[in-house]
Structures are given as C-alpha cells and as structure tokens.
Amino acid sequence: MSSTGANNSSHAHKPRKRLSREDRYRQLVDVAWQMVRGDGTESLSLGTLAEQAGVTKPVVYDHFGTRSGLLIALYQDYDRRQTAVLDAALAASAPTLHDKALVIASSYVECVLSQGREISGVISALAGSPKLEQVKRDYNLLFLDKCRTILAPFCASGSVSTVSLWGFLGAAEALSYAAATGEITPEQAKNELFDTIIAMMSRHRID
Template sequence: MSAAKRMSKEERRQQLLETASDIVRAEGTEALTLGYLAERAGVTKPIAYEHFGTRAGLLIALYKELDERQNRVMRAALEANGKTLEDVARIVSAAYVDCALTMGPEFGALSAALSATEEMEDFRQSVRDSCIAELKKAFAPFGKLSRGEGHALLEGLFGAAESLSQAAASGRTSRAQAVSALSRIMQGALE
C-alpha cells in the first residue's frame, strides 16, 4: 500500500480509471464496483470512494474518459486532414467506431449501465448533446445546418454512429465495414 501514497491524486485517478476499464473489458460492467476496483488497483476502498463517490460516479468518469479521448483524437485528425466532406466523414466515423472498439463488446453494456439511474441518464444526455455539437462543428464548413432540421439530422447521424460502433464492438460487423457505412451515411445525409 505504500505505493498508493506516492501517486499524485491525478495519477491515482488515472490508474483507477485504467483499472476500471480493464475490469469492464474482461468481466463486464456488473463486476465493476468501487470495492472491487480498489482491490484490483491495490488501494483501500476509501481511496476509490474519494475519487468517484458512487458506482454511478465511477461509470460516468469512465465514460467521460472515453469520450474525451475520442474527441481529442478526432479533433487532431480533423485539423490535420479534414479538408473535404469525404475526409471529415471518414475521420468522424473512424473516431466513433474506434472509441467503441477500445472498450470492446462491453461498450454497449457501459452505455446501458449509464441509463440505470436518473443521474446517469442526465449525464448520458449531456454526452449526446456534446457529441452532436462536435458533429455540427466538424461538418459546419460544408453547409449550414438549420436549427430544427439540421439538429434532427445530426441526431440521426449520432444514432447511426452509436449503432454501427456497437455493432463493430460486438463483432457483428468489422471495423472497416462500420467506418465505411457510417462515412457513406454521413456524406449522403450532408451532400
């Protein structure tokens, strides 16, 4: 336990999130409790509770970590290579699918677990709104998306991204097929 005291608070939080991700990947979301996380990370339960408060807080933090990672990768790729509608659609599609593949088949289970309580459902809706805002920003150079119809279109694109990402994560389709299909859907909707 002495190693536990040597990490900064941020380093410890990152270690706990990585361990939580490993647990979800190997054992599913049902196995992810703060007590089990503490045990697997080699820390005391109070340390896990201090970082996340509740299981819901842990699930939210884990999802935020994945979402932030996806957005960083996507923004960097868009900045470097997002010159055409086709480029942007491919980059955005790959970012969504790769995020789900990072979590594997448990991505859907994590998403479903986030709907278990009102607190988590509110968070999930805020993530959805944030993703739609990212889509709007990414595709803004290629046409004006009106408030009503444009928002509905982006909601549909987000739904397609979620569905195809989960299909790839569960092995129902390949990464290449999911990225290609999603990219074509995005281009078709926005041309």
C-alpha cells in the same frame, strides 16, 4: 555482517512511493476498465475496485463517491479520448466534405473498437438511472455540436438540422456496436457511417 543485515532489513521495509492524486485516479480508472473488460459492469463496485487496485475503500470513495460516480468517470475518460482522436484527425484532414465525413466516421468507430465491448456495458449502465442518462445525453450534445460545426461550411443553410444529427448518432452507435461484437467488420461500419453522413449532407449541400 550485522550492519549488512540491518541495511537489507531497512531496504525491505522501505515504504512505497505514494502516488499523486492525479496518478492514483488514473490507476483506478485503468483498473476499472480492466475489470469491465474481464467481467462486465455487473461486477464493478467501489469495494471490488479497491481490492483489485490494492488500495483501501476510503481511497476509492474519495475519488468517485458512488458506483454511479465511477461509471460517469469511465464514460468521461472514454469521451476525452474520443475527442482527442477526432480533433487530431480533423486537424490533419483536408477541408473537403469527403475528408471531414471520412474522419468523423473512422474516428467514431475506431474509438469504440479501441475500448472493445466494455464501453457498450458502461453506456448500458448509464441508461439505468435518469442521472446517468443525463450525463450521456450531455456528452452526446457536445459531440453533435462539434459535428454541426465541422459540417456547417458545406451546408446551404449554414447548419445541419438537429433531427439529421440525431439520426446520424443513432447510426454511429449501432454500427460501432455491431463492429465491436463482430457482426460486421470495422471497415463495413466506417463505410456505412461515411455514406450516412454524405446522404445526410446531400439534403443540406451547397450546390
């Protein structure tokens, strides 16, 4: 009888398995997204994240350093998923302007919608300081370079102009946000963005 009780006591106080650093980082990012989804970025701090994730503050500070570091981590997480979705769709698409434009338009809108309104809050927060804004700009430049490479085979000059690409990105952000907030439907956003790409390419198109 006493032996059974001892075993139960030992089991009850068995320490929980510690997460690896990578798994802990993933957990903290997931919890941070849940917080942004529920209350917006205003309530997001390293202290509240630690509380919601059930860890001590030093653990969170060790991963992100500052609130700015946390916001950057969220944007990087979003960008990685956006890139993976786009790359997979491009690999499966036909080598035509129509198909490449459709993939770019659909993937961009779908990635924003998959994260809901919270990505807009993170992007707005990133615009709050020069350092955070630079991070967003750097990722935008990488995305535009990717689009330039994808569309280059369909350009008479061999490259889409930088001005045109920035105009396309502005349309992509505005249309995706409108779809995320319910102002327009996802299909309307995708179709309009597709038309924007085709119109852009008509000025660079190989005859």
